[in-house]
Amino acid sequence: MNDTGDEAQLLDMIERWTERELKPIVREYDHADRYPDHIVEQMKELGLFGATVSTEYGGLGLPASTYAKIVMTISSVWMSITGIFNSHLMLALAIEKFGTPEQKKQWLPKIASGEIRGGLALTEPDAGTDLQGIRMTARRDGDDYVINGTKMWITNGAEGSCFAMLVKTNPEANPRHSGLSLFITPKKEGFTVGRKLKKLGYKAIDTAELVFENYRVPKDNLIGGIEGQGFYQTTGGLELGRINVAARGVGIAEGALRLATQYAQVRKTFGKPICEHQAIQLKLGEMATRARAARLLTLDAAASFDRGERCDMEAGMAKYFASEAALENSIEGMRIHGAYGYSQEYDIERLYRDAPLTCIGEGTNEMQRIIISKNWIKRNPVA
Numbered sequence: 001m002n003d004t005g006d007e008a009q010l011l012d013m014i015e016r017w018t019e020r021e022l023k024p025i026v027r028e029y030d031h032a033d034r035y036p037d038h039i040v041e042q043m044k045e046l047g048l049f050g051a052t053v054s055t056e057y058g059g060l061g062l063p064a065s066t067y068a069k070i071v072m073t074i075s076s077v078w079m080s081i082t083g084i085f086n087s088h089l090m091l092a093l094a095i096e097k098f099g100t101p102e103q104k105k106q107w108l109p110k111i112a113s114g115e116i117r118g119g120l121a122l123t124e125p126d127a128g129t130d131l132q133g134i135r136m137t138a139r140r141d142g143d144d145y146v147i148n149g150t151k152m153w154i155t156n157g158a159e160g161s162c163f164a165m166l167v168k169t170n171p172e173a174n175p176r177h178s179g180l181s182l183f184i185t186p187k188k189e190g191f192t193v194g195r196k197l198k199k200l201g202y203k204a205i206d207t208a209e210l211v212f213e214n215y216r217v218p219k220d221n222l223i224g225g226i227e228g229q230g231f232y233q234t235t236g237g238l239e240l241g242r243i244n245v246a247a248r249g250v251g252i253a254e255g256a257l258r259l260a261t262q263y264a265q266v267r268k269t270f271g272k273p274i275c276e277h278q279a280i281q282l283k284l285g286e287m288a289t290r291a292r293a294a295r296l297l298t299l300d301a302a303a304s305f306d307r308g309e310r311c312d313m314e315a316g317m318a319k320y321f322a323s324e325a326a327l328e329n330s331i332e333g334m335r336i337h338g339a340y341g342y343s344q345e346y347d348i349e350r351l352y353r354d355a356p357l358t359c360i361g362e363g364t365n366e367m368q369r370i371i372i373s374k375n376w377i378k379r380n381p382v383a
């Protein structure tokens with residue numbers, strides 16, 4: 001998409017869909033932790049499962065900046081459901097960026113249409129930040145690999161049908177990352193969903209434990225066809241992944257601001273709307289500034305990504321700042337609501353439960369600050 005008119009039209013459509021289809025049901029589905037099947041069907045029709053996939057494979061081929069704006073709009077009302085296509089698009093990215101021509105032809109059209117849905121499975125019970133410490137193995141056996149092990153915290157794990165799976169093809173490798181490989185693993189015999197995990201927030205979408213017992217996959221499913229590339233392939237998708245999470249943070253920060261702004265104008269104490277009390281004005285002023293700064297940082301990172309530049313630092317800054325903005329705005333929004341903020345009959349409590357996830361996913365915010373700092377120092381050497 002090159003034309004800003006096209007982008008405006010698309011964003012307008014997403015905004016109207018969010019208002020019409022998501023707003024009326026979000027509270028009910030969130031509290032019931034119910035998977036929104038009919039919304040998934042609508043998201044297929046909107047093309048969201050192929051949003052960032054190239055048009056030659058049936059996707060919309062959107063630049064990161066347009067995609068981020070879509071995620072911001074939806075997340076300002078219902079962050080969880082963006083995970084249904086966000087994580088899925090990480091699977092698509094791994095195949096499109098690093099797959100063989102045959103893999104792209106075989107998998108991407110069905111992924112872009114949403115016929116196949118899935119995600120990216122890296123984390124294990126004993127390895128999250130330290131990905132090189134994963135224990136899942138893939139052993140070569142003739143023309144197949146045999147996979148054994150357990151993945152944890154996998155978004156779309158129960159509802160999805162295919163995942164990009166990080167495994168060890170050489171557990172003895174030194175350095176450890178050179179023993180990692182990424183496979184396309186569709187659900188079939190040997191691949192079971194251990195359990196659906198119960199969470200504080202991020203409801204309605206499934207997060208699951210995945211268990212592999214003598215799961216057989218053809219060697220053709222090794223992404224890129226060469227062993228030992230998994231770590232590089234996984235981290236190669238992280239810039240876009242972090243921009244995605246930053247966009248979710250922006251959505252929550254803006255959503256909390258919107259709810260608080262509305263409430264502060266109708267709730268009265270001491271004979272006037274609370275927005276006329278200076279203490280509330282200070283909060284709204286800070287919230288509005290944080291939300292705007294988060295949006296601009298995220299769009300700046302997305303623009304850098306779209307220009308084809310290396311943007312670990314920009315994506316890290318956006319992810320770190322926007323997710324912290326989501327957390328702070330949701331709690332400040334809750335304070336502005338007084339006791340009603342604590343009620344399940346208002347929306348702000350959901351934003352407060354959803355926000356912390358954005359500080360954890362795609363690299364914790366502790367790691368983001370370390371990445372930002374390392375890049376910063378690299379770019380500013382002593383002469």
Ligand SMILES: Cc1cc2nc3c(=O)[nH]c(=O)nc-3n(C[C@H](O)[C@H](O)[C@H](O)COP(=O)(O)OP(=O)(O)OC[C@H]3O[C@@H](n4cnc5c(N)ncnc54)[C@H](O)[C@@H]3O)c2cc1C
Pocket residue numbers: 087119120121122123126127128129130152153154155156199202207357360361362363364365366367
């Ligand atoms: C709802 C949800 C959905 C998820 N979806 C997915 C998914 O789809 N796919 C997937 O693969 N994963 C997924 N995850 C997992 C997520 O990516 C990990 O939780 C995250 O990477 C952190 O790993 P960990 O939980 O093992 O924490 P740990 O790595 O054990 O970290 C614990 C704490 O130590 C800190 N820490 C660790 N190492 C360092 C260091 N070197 N320096 C400073 N601080 C450090 C961390 O910042 C954190 O504060 C999901 C998680 C959640 C909660």
